[in-house]
Amino acid sequence: INSIRDSQNQLSLSTSLKIAMLTKVIVTTLLLAAVQCTAQYDTCNINFYGDWPCNKDNLCYYGCIKGSCWSQCNGAGGVTWDGPDGTCNTWYDLNNNIEWCWLKGASSKYQSCSKDSDCDGVKMNSCSGSCAVGTAFG
Numbered sequence: 001i002n003s004i005r006d007s008q009n010q011l012s013l014s015t016s017l018k019i020a021m022l023t024k025v026i027v028t029t030l031l032l033a034a035v036q037c038t039a040q041y042d043t044c045n046i047n048f049y050g051d052w053p054c055n056k057d058n059l060c061y062y063g064c065i066k067g068s069c070w071s072q073c074n075g076a077g078g079v080t081w082d083g084p085d086g087t088c089n090t091w092y093d094l095n096n097n098i099e100w101c102w103l104k105g106a107s108s109k110y111q112s113c114s115k116d117s118d119c120d121g122v123k124m125n126s127c128s129g130s131c132a133v134g135t136a137f138g
Contacts, residue, residue, distance in 0.1 A: 041083050045072070045090045048098055053116050055123045060088035061098065062116075062123045069103040069111040069119035075131030097134035101127035 044054035044061050052061040060072040074081055077092030077099050092099070104125045105111035111122045 041087070041090065043090065044088070045093065045098070047091070047093045047096070053119075053123075057124065058087050059083070059090050060123075061100075062103070062119055064113035064116050064119050067112055067114070069105075069113050069122050069125075070100050071103050071123060071125075071127070072098055073101045073127055073131040075099045075133065094133050099131050099133050101131050102129055104128040 041059070043049075043056075044059050048061060052063040054060075055062050055071070062069065062071040064070075072088045074089050076094065077089035080092065081087075081089040083090065089099075102110050103119065103122050104127070105122065109128050111119060111125070113119050
């Protein structure tokens, strides 16, 4: 009978440890999710961090590719984006590709450039066409 009680006590202790560990994992996961939720409206998409300049005003990446200015935009990603109006989705990507468009120029259909900083003056301009995925970056 003592060995049965010892087994029950060990089982009870083992179950308590498992519950404590599971509780710690759940609490840690919830805390990390809460931190991520607050960060998603403060910075550009972390999946592409450091690849291009980040427009802090609208959370869109932008830059110069193939001689024209481009900006991140919301195409399919806009469907699930619940961030402030006029901002880019900060978590969405499609097969590790960003949604983007060519930016309208000051006096032309596209803004020409030779480096990313040439696009600083037009980074808030609207798209000159539709939002695409990956074709200029390939």
